[in-house]
Amino acid sequence: MKIAVLGAGTWGSALTILLNNNGHELTLWTAVEKEFNELNDTRTVKNLKGVKLDDRIKLTNDISSACKDKELIVFAVASPYVRITAKKAAPFIDRKIPVVNVAKGIEEDTLMTLTEIIESEFEANNGDKGIVTVLSGPSHAEEVSVGMPTTAVVGAKSREIACMIQDAFMSERFRVYTSPDIIGIELGGSLKNVIALAAGVIDGLGLGDNAKAALITRGISEIGRLGMKLGGKLETFAGLSGIGDLIVTCCSTHSRNHNAGFLMGQGKTMEEAMAEVGQVVEGVYSAKAAGKLAHVNNIDMPIVEQMNKVLFENKKAEDALSELLLRDKKDEHSGFDWDE
Numbered sequence: 581m582k583i584a585v586l587g588a589g590t591w592g593s594a595l596t597i598l599l600n601n602n603g604h605e606l607t608l609w610t611a612v613e614k615e616f617n618e619l620n621d622t623r624t625v626k627n628l629k630g631v632k633l634d635d636r637i638k639l640t641n642d643i644s645s646a647c648k649d650k651e652l653i654v655f656a657v658a659s660p661y662v663r664i665t666a667k668k669a670a671p672f673i674d675r676k677i678p679v680v681n682v683a684k685g686i687e688e689d690t691l692m693t694l695t696e697i698i699e700s701e702f703e704a705n706n707g708d709k710g711i712v713t714v715l716s717g718p719s720h721a722e723e724v725s726v727g728m729p730t731t732a733v734v735g736a737k738s739r740e741i742a743c744m745i746q747d748a749f750m751s752e753r754f755r756v757y758t759s760p761d762i763i764g765i766e767l768g769g770s771l772k773n774v775i776a777l778a779a780g781v782i783d784g785l786g787l788g789d790n791a792k793a794a795l796i797t798r799g800i801s802e803i804g805r806l807g808m809k810l811g812g813k814l815e816t817f818a819g820l821s822g823i824g825d826l827i828v829t830c831c832s833t834h835s836r837n838h839n840a841g842f843l844m845g846q847g848k849t850m851e852e853a854m855a856e857v858g859q860v861v862e863g864v865y866s867a868k869a870a871g872k873l874a875h876v877n878n879i880d881m882p883i884v885e886q887m888n889k890v891l892f893e894n895k896k897a898e899d900a901l902s903e904l905l906l907r908d909k910k911d912e913h914s915g916f917d918w919d920e
């Protein structure tokens with residue numbers, strides 16, 4: 581299969597390696613000229629140790645040749661660049677071929693998910709939204725690029741398209757499930773990044789494993805509340821792209837969100853933490869959007885609310901934590917039926 585991957589960052593490059601190993605014909609597009617030159621010269625990826633891009637992988641910074649005559653397009657640019665990349669690519673993408681978004685985020689101004697953004701840019705270009713799908717799950721690039729066992733789920737409107745993408749990505753070490761719940765998958769993937777920042781804060785403050793387990797559990801509970809209100813399915817939030825991705829992002833040393841939160845827990849500002857991590861920290865971009873979505877939909881998301889205060893209102897991390905612990909007493913779930 582001829583496949584273009586748009587975005588030669590850590591994740592785009594890891595998936596390019598996976599798809600190339602699966603026998604596909606890969607073209608990897610990069611927007612940033614400096615990155616293109618470095619990749620071309622070294623064929624190594626800055627943040628992926630011990631891997632090289634095979635000579636069969638074509639590199640380009642020309643979006644028209646990247647998208648031309650392909651059978652599948654993978655969108656792997658970080659969330660702030662999805663709209664501009666979709667706009668640039670739209671004239672060159674055949675609307676009959678599937679596009680799979682693998683980035684995780686929500687646009688702050690519009691509160692749109694990334695597949696919705698791609699569809700809207702495609703529609704603005706020629707009136708056709710195309711076939712836009714999502715692939716997500718607990719999948720750190722550092723592990724996928726060296727063939728460590730990983731699972732993910734592909735969300736698409738039709739089973740036929742989902743199965744086609746499943747076949748393209750599936751390998752002995754990369755197991756892919758299918759689902760029709762695109763919105764649930766996308767919300768799980770983007771909202772978990774905000775909770776993972778908070779998990780990092782807990783570790784940075786040295787508050788222990790009990791606190792982190794509580795955060796993960798209460799975190800998936802708020803993700804699920806908002807996600808279901810927006811049309812996602814409970815099973816999705818209990819699945820790979822929900823609790824699965826939340827666990828890995830809150831616990832892995834690879835997680836940029838966790839690492840940025842850790843630095844903030846140790847007293848660094850958001851800006852200092854992001855600079856030190858040096859790669860995209862998506863939770864910072866999604867936090868405000870998550871807060872706005874909670875507000876608009878009248879959903880209680882206390883962790884997201886406190887994380888926004890730490891990120892954007894200079895609230896001390898330990899004060900945010902205390903506020904979460906000192907909230908009004910309540911049932912664990914609002915829907916319990918009591919006997920009395």
Ligand SMILES: NC(=O)C1=CN([C@@H]2O[C@H](COP(=O)(O)OP(=O)(O)OC[C@H]3O[C@@H](n4cnc5c(N)ncnc54)[C@H](OP(=O)(O)O)[C@@H]3O)[C@@H](O)[C@H]2O)C=CC1
Nearest residue numbers: 587588589590591610611612658661683684720721859860
């Ligand atoms: N790293 C991981 O393990 C995983 C990451 N993801 C998600 O994938 C997305 C990308 O993350 P990742 O690759 O790790 O991030 P990186 O920080 O490694 O790379 C940043 C990405 O943003 C792109 N970019 C930067 N500037 C521009 C621009 N001006 N126009 C267009 N694109 C630009 C880069 O493109 P280029 O290199 O072409 O310049 C690159 O693809 C994120 O949403 C992340 O949440 C999902 C699962 C796993």
Ligand SMILES: O=C(CO)COP(=O)(O)O
Nearest residue numbers: 717718719720835836837
């Ligand atoms: O989404 C990811 C793993 O599934 C990557 O998370 P980080 O962006 O926190 O590294």
